[in-house]
Each structure stands twice: as structure tokens, then as C-alpha cells.
Amino acid sequence: MSDLDQFRQETRAWLEENCPETMRVPVKGFDDLYNGGRNPEIDHPDQKVWCDRMAERGWTVPHWPREYGGGGLDKDEVKVLREEMARISARSPLDSFGISMLGPALLQFGNEEQKKEHLPPICRGEIRWCQGYSEPNAGSDLASLQTRADDHGDHYLINGQKVWTSYADKADWIFCLVRTDNSGTKHEGISFVLFDMAQSGVEARPIKLISGSSPFCETFFDDARAEKRNLVGEEGKGWTIAKYLLTHEREMISGFGAAPKKSLGESAADIMGRDSEGRLVNGILRQSLAQYQLDALAFAATMSRVGDEVKAGQGLGAASSIFKYYGTELNKRRNELNLQVYGEPAVGWDGEAYNNGTLARDWLRSKGNSIEGGTSEVQLNIVAKRVLGLPDA
Amino acid sequence: MALVLNEEQVMLKDAAAGFLAERATVAHQRALRDSEDTTGFDAAVWKEMAEMGWAGIAIPEEFGGLGYGYTGLGLVLEQAGRNLSASPLQSTVLVGATAVAQLGTAAQKEALLPAIAAGETLVTLALQEGAHHAPAATAAVATKSGEGFVINAEKRLVLDAHVADQFVVIARTSGTPGTESGLSAFLVPANAEGVSVDRRSMVDSHNAGTVTFAEVSLPADALMGELDGAWAGLSRTLDIANVGLASELLGLSTEAFERTVEYLKERKQFGHIIGSFQGLQHRAAELFAELELSRSIVLQALHAVDADSDKLSLLASAAKAKLCEVAQRATNEGVQMHGGIGMTDEHEIGFFIKRARVAQHTFGDYNYHLDRYAEQVGF
Numbered sequence: 001m002s003d004l005d006q007f008r009q010e011t012r013a014w015l016e017e018n019c020p021e022t023m024r025v026p027v028k029g030f031d032d033l034y035n036g037g038r039n040p041e042i043d044h045p046d047q048k049v050w051c052d053r054m055a056e057r058g059w060t061v062p063h064w065p066r067e068y069g070g071g072g073l074d075k076d077e078v079k080v081l082r083e084e085m086a087r088i089s090a091r092s093p094l095d096s097f098g099i100s101m102l103g104p105a106l107l108q109f110g111n112e113e114q115k116k117e118h119l120p121p122i123c124r125g126e127i128r129w130c131q132g133y134s135e136p137n138a139g140s141d142l143a144s145l146q147t148r149a150d151d152h153g154d155h156y157l158i159n160g161q162k163v164w165t166s167y168a169d170k171a172d173w174i175f176c177l178v179r180t181d182n183s184g185t186k187h188e189g190i191s192f193v194l195f196d197m198a199q200s201g202v203e204a205r206p207i208k209l210i211s212g213s214s215p216f217c218e219t220f221f222d223d224a225r226a227e228k229r230n231l232v233g234e235e236g237k238g239w240t241i242a243k244y245l246l247t248h249e250r251e252m253i254s255g256f257g258a259a260p261k262k263s264l265g266e267s268a269a270d271i272m273g274r275d276s277e278g279r280l281v282n283g284i285l286r287q288s289l290a291q292y293q294l295d296a297l298a299f300a301a302t303m304s305r306v307g308d309e310v311k312a313g314q315g316l317g318a319a320s321s322i323f324k325y326y327g328t329e330l331n332k333r334r335n336e337l338n339l340q341v342y343g344e345p346a347v348g349w350d351g352e353a354y355n356n357g358t359l360a361r362d363w364l365r366s367k368g369n370s371i372e373g374g375t376s377e378v379q380l381n382i383v384a385k386r387v388l389g390l391p392d393a
Numbered sequence: 394m395a396l397v398l399n400e401e402q403v404m405l406k407d408a409a410a411g412f413l414a415e416r417a418t419v420a421h422q423r424a425l426r427d428s429e430d431t432t433g434f435d436a437a438v439w440k441e442m443a444e445m446g447w448a449g450i451a452i453p454e455e456f457g458g459l460g461y462g463y464t465g466l467g468l469v470l471e472q473a474g475r476n477l478s479a480s481p482l483q484s485t486v487l488v489g490a491t492a493v494a495q496l497g498t499a500a501q502k503e504a505l506l507p508a509i510a511a512g513e514t515l516v517t518l519a520l521q522e523g524a525h526h527a528p529a530a531t532a533a534v535a536t537k538s539g540e541g542f543v544i545n546a547e548k549r550l551v552l553d554a555h556v557a558d559q560f561v562v563i564a565r566t567s568g569t570p571g572t573e574s575g576l577s578a579f580l581v582p583a584n585a586e587g588v589s590v591d592r593r594s595m596v597d598s599h600n601a602g603t604v605t606f607a608e609v610s611l612p613a614d615a616l617m618g619e620l621d622g623a624w625a626g627l628s629r630t631l632d633i634a635n636v637g638l639a640s641e642l643l644g645l646s647t648e649a650f651e652r653t654v655e656y657l658k659e660r661k662q663f664g665h666i667i668g669s670f671q672g673l674q675h676r677a678a679e680l681f682a683e684l685e686l687s688r689s690i691v692l693q694a695l696h697a698v699d700a701d702s703d704k705l706s707l708l709a710s711a712a713k714a715k716l717c718e719v720a721q722r723a724t725n726e727g728v729q730m731h732g733g734i735g736m737t738d739e740h741e742i743g744f745f746i747k748r749a750r751v752a753q754h755t756f757g758d759y760n761y762h763l764d765r766y767a768e769q770v771g772f
């Protein structure tokens with residue numbers, strides 16, 4: 001038996017033994033994911049049990065090095081683990097910005113002490129992070145941010161305001177872009193700092209979204225303290241780190257474009273009926289569904305192709321520049337089609353008959369996909385200028 | 394199969410790009426058109442292509458081909474699409490040879506495939522009867538007569554009709570038009586009595602014609618495969634043909650797009666390079682995204698042919714539908730973003746929009762294939 005087969009057998013046995021039955025059903029939506037933190041939101045006690053058991057093996061973040069709390073698995077082993085988890089419909093034990101965004105940036109730019117201090121608690125789900133980038137006057141034009149960090153020897157004092165900070169009211173720590181210098185161009189003088197949210201100089205006020213939930217906040221800093229040892233990279237050189245982290249954020253968001261297992265067209269046919277030839281009765285909807293599904297297929301093929309090109313040592317091709325734009329636009333299309341396919345229940349807002357408005361709320365939430373992490377328009381600007389080489393106005 | 398090209402394929406692609414960009418360009422195509430060339434492609438160039446093995450690129454080695462598979466052929470067709478190269482690559486290498494391989498008897502394969510691979514014989518499919526591609530609707534009939542058959546048919550959009558040596562003719566031997574069973578395939582020599590070819594002038598000025606088969610008598614061994622049983626082999630042939638055309642359209646669309654982007658970087662209006670206008674930038678960037686998706690779906694479909702995947706029909710229709718959509722958009726944007734000069738015959742961008750529409754129509758357009766794709770995925 002190959003080492004990988006051996007690994008598969010052991011993994012399968014371990015998962016069978018350790019994954020609680022309640023964690024073998026798909027999550028119902030974003031709110032159902034487990035995010036950890038000092039005061040974790042727990043819908044079911046098994047969420048924490050499952051997270052702790054996986055964390056013990058380093059399998060909440062299986063591809064990170066063992067010394068930082070990861071599983072130290074190589075690509076093939078990670079794939080086997082995912083396949084074996086999928087086999088029993090095991091949920092992801094832990095989802096967080098620490099894993100998807102800060103971790104990759106720290107692994108790339110953090111010093112040894114920072115990695116040792118911050119990565120293991122992310123893996124164990126002990127510290128939940130939020131992202132302090134956007135400000136009222138710095139959205140797409142992020143580099144014009146004005147939140148100030150003043151040097152006080154071994155620490156900075158931070159003053160200013162962030163906005164749209166997802167889960168700031170629930171997060172324990174923040175990775176934050178601040179201005180340490182105002183004398184150069186707007187991209188210079190930006191620094192990347194980490195600090196604890198549990199201090200008197202930090203206040204997060206939730207903002208209600210069109211989907212009814214309040215996942216993001218206005219975040220105010222009034223002499224908030226950040227230790228100098230939590231400055232990542234050099235002072236004034238934070239823009240590079242900020243951009244690197246954004247590529248990971250965009251990658252995560254573009255994953256929303258993945259097509260659901262059962263085709264929406266078949267669901268439509270179940271609900272609305274078929275003609276004598278077996279076609280969905282409404283030909284106009286059928287066309288929209290076919291177009292959507294074809295594009296989702298071609299998008300998935302593109303994600304595979306780019307992955308295969310990287311594996312074959314050809315580097316990350318230009319095609320990856322379209323992922324965020326295309327994946328989020330696809331997800332929005334799918335959500336619009338959901339409304340058309342499911343009809344009345346899909347425009348219900350509350351109550352059991354409408355599953356508490358899941359379809360409608362997901363549809364509304366999807367509108368943010370092409371805004372968060374850099375808008376679709378900004379993504380197209382990047383493709384036009386960096387990939388196609390078109391000139392600035 | 395990983396969605397990347399191997400070393401052999403990269404070499405083939407580079408070789409095809411180099412050769413066609415020199416010997417079979419849009420300028421050559423214009424010259425063929427303007428001189429009303431009687432062959433419709435450059436026979437000397439075709440001979441060189443055959444010498445490089447392209448005529449037998451997807452034909453197995455046992456029949457004298459290169460055995461590179463359809464992924465290899467797709468790469469060459471993509472380059473032909475970039476240059477709008479006219480040659481029997483589509484009629485004979487992509488469709489004719491595939492029809493013989495899929496439908497033919499052992500003796501027919503022995504007789505024809507090596508000759509095709511050597512570039513000595515042109516074989517083409519005679520299928521379409523109405524204004525639209527509708528293979529099951531085939532109404533032409535072949536009736537038994539003694540040991541053999543008699544065929545009556547009028548077939549349109551037969552590629553390279555006026556220079557073909559043999560036709561693979563699809564006719565009904567039983568059943569009614571609209572049904573898939575009851576179709577048979579016959580091998581008919583171009584010089585058989587009762588065969589007449591009318592070379593037609595198409596928008597793309599590539600070769601196609603209408604072929605009439607009037608009381609054509611055929612021996613028993615003209616039948617390809619089983620009587621009444623051509624559907625499976627025909628479907629597979631058409632799937633492969635459409636994946637090949639999608640490859641050609643990929644090359645065509647990419648080239649039209651790249652030429653357009655170059656123009657956006659040159660042309661000035663209002664004191665600015667027009668490529669600095671965001672209204673144009675975003676349309677170009679969106680098209681770039683669509684072209685990347687196109688490349689992926691075409692490669693996946695080519696691999697499905699070579700891997701004998703049971704998803705071939707689904708992927709073939711997906712690839713053809715996607716490329717019909719994207720080729721239409723890329724060539725329309727090509728003309729629009731060139732402004733007035735894009736409307737002139739003198740400028741080459743017009744050749745791309747013309748070839749695109751004929752290739753889109755051939756063996757089923759966007760509407761046909763999107764409908765078929767929806768069927769394949771269960772609605």
C-alpha cells in the first residue's frame with residue numbers, strides 16, 4: 001500500500017471515530033459556520049468538540065506547518081483529507097479570517113515571534129480576527145486611508161475610523177492598515193499592525209445590512225494601543241502586505257462561484273414541470289439557466305486549469321486575475337435565478353414557511369460579493385491595466 | 394487529465410503557429426478570394442501541411458497517422474483560426490477522417506485512413522438538408538436495389554465539396570424524419586454517376602457547396618457500418634467536429650481580440666489613446682475573462698474526446714455553445730472598437746467576423762448547442 005493509501009485509511013478511521021454525527025450535515029448558511037474566538041457563538045456544543053478534536057491534529061488548517069499549529073500536510077494529503085471529510089459530509093470545523101486572510105500574510109511577511117504568537121491560536125480557534133481596511137473616505141481607493149498611528153516608543157497610539165469591518169463586534173483582534181507617515185505618496189507611509197480589540201480605545205458599532213443581519217461595523221479608534229512588536233513588515237511598507245492579503249481574500253470570495261451539486265435547472269423542472277420532450281416548461285427561464293450553468297462549468301474548468309498550470313510549474317497565469325470578478329458575478333446570477341426558480345417562497349422574509357427567508361437573505365447578501373474585497377469595476381480596471389496593458393486616462 | 398499541454402503538444406502548437414502565420418495568413422486568404430481561386434485553398438501549402446503529418450494528426454499510427462489525438466488536432470485548428478487559414482483541415486482531417494474512423498468498416502478504414510493521412514484523399518461529410526443543422530431530421534433516402542443501394546439526396550454546406558474525392562452521405566434507410574434510428578452512412582465517390590456539385594460562395598469565402606445525389610447506384614460495400622445504425626457513430630463524429638470548430642473559434646476570437654486591444658493602444662481621439670477610456674477598458678476586460686473561460690472549456694472538451702469520456706456530448710455542446718457566444722462578441726466588439734476602418738474590406742478585422750459566423754453555423758449554432766447542453770444536464 002502506498003503511503004497515501006495508508007494515510008487515507010488512517011484518516012477515514014479517525015474521522016469515523018471522531019466526527020460527531022451532528023457535524024455530518026451540511027451547514028445551512030454563513031451563520032451556521034463555526035468561527036471560534038474568545039466568546040464563540042455556539043449553536044450546538046458539538047461545534048466546539050469537533051473543532052477541538054481537529055485542532056489537536058492540526059487539521060483545522062491542514063496545510064500550515066506543524067510548528068504553527070497546522071497539520072503539516074502536503075497537497076496530496078490535504079486533498080485526501082478533504083475527500084474523506086466530504087465522504088461523510090463532515091463540516092469544516094473552523095472558518096475564520098485568521099485562516100483565510102491573516103495567516104497567509106503572516107506566513108509570508110511575519111517574523112518568527114509573530115508567527116509563533118498568532119498562528120497557533122488561529123488554528124485552535126481561540127482568537128477571532130477582523131479586517132480593518134476600509135474607511136468612510138477610502139473604499140476602492142484604499143490607499144488614501146487616514147487612520148493615524150503615532151509612535152510612542154514601544155507602541156503606537158491609533159486614532160481614526162474604519163467602516164464595513166466584518167464581525168468587528170465579535171472579533172478579538174484586528175489586522176489594521178494605518179498611516180504612519182503622511183509625507184510621501186499615498187501608497188507610502190501605510191503600515192500593517194495587529195492589536196487587541198478588547199481595550200477601551202476601540203469601539204465597534206454594528207451596521208444592519210439589507211439582508212437583515214448585522215455582520216459588519218463602524219469601528220472607532222480613540223488612542224487605541226498597538227504594540228510595536230505587532231507591526232508586520234517594515235513601518236511604512238504595509239501596502240505590499242495589504243495587497244498580498246487581498247489576493248487571498250479575493251481567492252476565498254471567488255470560491256462562491258462554484259456551482260451547486262444539483263443543477264438549478266433540474267430543481268426548476270421539479271417545481272415547474274416539463275413538456276412532453278422532457279424540457280423545462282418555461283423556455284425563457286430554461287435559456288437563462290442553461291447559460292448560467294454553462295458559464296459555471298467553464299468557470300470551474302478555468303479554476304482547475306489555473307491550478308493544473310501552477311502544479312505543472314507554469315506559474316499563476318493571467319487567468320487568475322478574473323476569478324474574483326467572474327466568480328462573484330456568477331454567484332449573483334445564481335441567486336437571481338434562485339428567486340425565479342423557487343418563486344413565492346424565495347421572496348418570503350420571515351417565518352418557518354420561508355425557512356426564515358434564507359433564499360431571499362442569501363440573494364441580498366450575494367450583492368455584497370462584487371463589492372467586498374475590491375469591487376467588480378476595480379477588478380476590471382486591474383485586468384485592463386495590468387493584464388491587457390491599456391493606458392491610464 | 395490535467396488541463397495543461399504536455400511538451401509534445403506545446404511543440405506542435407508552436408510549429409503550427411509559426412507555419413500558418415507565414416504560409417496561410419489572412420492576406421493569403423484575401424488573395425485566394427480576390428483571384429477567385431478554383432481550388433479555394435493553396436494546394437502547395439496543404440501538401441506541406443500533409444508532409445508535416447497534420448493530415449493524419451488524429452489518425453492512429455496503425456493507419457499511417459501521427460496518433461497525436463484530437464487535442465493535437467485542436468491545437469492546430471486553433472492556430473488555423475488565428476490565421477483564418479483555408480485548408481482541408483476541417484472537412485477532411487477533423488470531420489471526414491473521423492466519420493470514416495467512427496462509422497467505417499475495417500476495409501473502408503484500411504482503404505481511406507492511410508490515404509487521408511498522406512494528404513492524398515479528401516473525404517467530407519454530406520449531412521445538412523435544411524436551413525439549420527438537424528441531423529435527426531434527415532429525410533434523404535437510400536433504398537435497397539439488388540445487392541446495393543440507390544441514393545437520392547440534396548445536401549448543403551458540404552465542406553470542400555467541389556474538391557472532395559469521397560462523400561460520407563447520411564441517408565434514411567428506415568424510419569421517419571425526426572427519429573434517430575433508421576439512418577445509415579454511405580461512402581460515395583465524387584465521380585459516381587448522378588453526383589453533381591454546386592460550389593457555393595459563402596460569407597467567409599471558404600469552401601462549401603451543395604451536392605445533389607440523383608439516383609446514385611451504390612454497391613453493397615458502400616454502406617458504412619450497420620444498416621439503420623449510423624446514429625451513434627454520427628453523433629460522436631459531430632461531437633468531435635464541434636469540439637474542433639470550437640478550437641478554431643477560440644483561435645479566431647483570441648486573435649480578433651488581441652488585434653483589437655492593439656488598436657486600442659494606438660488610436661487617439663480627444664487627445665487621448667482610446668484604450669484609456671474606461672468604457673472600452675471594461676468591455677475589453679470582460680471579453681478577456683470570457684476568452685479565458687473559453688480556453689478552459691475547449692481544452693476540457695478536447696481531453697474528453699481523447700479520454701473517451703461519457704461526458705463528451707455534454708462537453709462538446711458546452712464548448713461549441715460557449716465559443717459561438719464568445720466568437721460573436723469578440724468579432725462584434727472587434728468591428729465596433731475599430732470604428733469606421735473596421736467596416737472596410739481593406740481592413741482584416743472584417744475577415745474574422747465573416748469566418749466566425751460560418752464556423753458558428755456549421756454543425757449547429759449557439760441555439761442548437763445550448764438547447765442540447767440543457768438536455769444533457771437534465772432539463
Ligand SMILES: Cc1cc2nc3c(=O)[nH]c(=O)nc-3n(C[C@H](O)[C@H](O)[C@H](O)COP(=O)(O)OP(=O)(O)OC[C@H]3O[C@@H](n4cnc5c(N)ncnc54)[C@H](O)[C@@H]3O)c2cc1C
Pocket residue numbers: 130131132133134135136138139140141163164165166167216368369371372373374375376377378381
Ligand atoms: C459585505 C461586505 C463586507 C465587507 N467587509 C469588510 C471588512 O471586513 N473589512 C474592510 O476593511 N472592508 C470591508 N468591506 C468594504 C469593502 O472592501 C468596500 O466596500 C469596497 O472596497 C468598496 O469601497 P466603497 O464601499 O467605499 O465603495 P466606493 O469605492 O465608493 O465605490 C462606489 C462605486 O464606484 C465604483 N468605483 C470606484 N472607483 C472606481 C473606479 N476607479 N473605476 C470604476 N468604478 C469605480 C465602485 O466599483 C462602486 O460601484 C466590506 C464590504 C461589504 C459589502
